[in-house]
Amino acid sequence: MSGFDKALKSVVKINCNIEVLTGLHIGGSKDNIEIGGIDNIVIKLHFYNGHRDVPYIPGSSLKGKMRALLEWVEKPMDNSSKVIALAKNGKPCDCGKCNVCRLFGAHQSKNAVEPVRLRVDDFCPTEDTINTWTNVLEGLYTEIKTENIIDRIKGTAEHPRHTERVIPGSVFEGSISIRIYEGDTFENTVGVVLKSLEMIEDDYLGGSGSRGYGRVRFDKKSFVLKKYTPNLEEISFEKVEDLKGKF
Numbered sequence: 001m002s003g004f005d006k007a008l009k010s011v012v013k014i015n016c017n018i019e020v021l022t023g024l025h026i027g028g029s030k031d032n033i034e035i036g037g038i039d040n041i042v043i044k045l046h047f048y049n050g051h052r053d054v055p056y057i058p059g060s061s062l063k064g065k066m067r068a069l070l071e072w073v074e075k076p077m078d079n080s081s082k083v084i085a086l087a088k089n090g091k092p093c094d095c096g097k098c099n100v101c102r103l104f105g106a107h108q109s110k111n112a113v114e115p116v117r118l119r120v121d122d123f124c125p126t127e128d129t130i131n132t133w134t135n136v137l138e139g140l141y142t143e144i145k146t147e148n149i150i151d152r153i154k155g156t157a158e159h160p161r162h163t164e165r166v167i168p169g170s171v172f173e174g175s176i177s178i179r180i181y182e183g184d185t186f187e188n189t190v191g192v193v194l195k196s197l198e199m200i201e202d203d204y205l206g207g208s209g210s211r212g213y214g215r216v217r218f219d220k221k222s223f224v225l226k227k228y229t230p231n232l233e234e235i236s237f238e239k240v241e242d243l244k245g246k247f
């Protein structure tokens, strides 16, 4: 961490909703809660807003997916700032120079020379969503999907597996914050984050995306710019274009 001497100018907070378009499965651990006969359960908060065992989207899951997708388009560099191979051995980028490292930090901080700029909250279901779950699902806040392997000769379904999923139409709310230091531009901070959200919309969240799970949409509600000036000015924008003009 030697040599980083840029001042923290502001923090940009993107408040957004994640709308689930197809069954979402973000895996939890089995000892979390035991439900008879389910092979893959979803991760849940034990208590949330007076409710018990509530599915949510951990900030770590969202952040990990943002990073993994971005590394396919942002270019990692070597010591002489030459672009090197993408997705090295399937490991996260640790070059310390690319836009991914600028936002997320260099992996395992071997080459970390800058502070991590990105914070991703846990995304929790809206009260409306919890009401919907209560009304349409029986006792649980999720659906159970059964999948089989088809016997190639007999044509019959075998080895059924039961996977717990969050139902389409569910909405999770939360925010993503980006610290803006002297010299940072819209393009190499907020712009990169927005690109990663768009890439997730083209891909998926959670497991089994190649089988149709986890399609989501990000509904950006507002962009809040908090300036670390002596009077801590805070401005809220509906459109990202308006925020762009303030950089």
Ligand SMILES: [Zn+2]
Residues within 6 Å of the ligand: 075, 076, 077, 093, 094, 095, 096, 097, 098, 099, 100, 101, 102
């Ligand atoms: Zn990098």
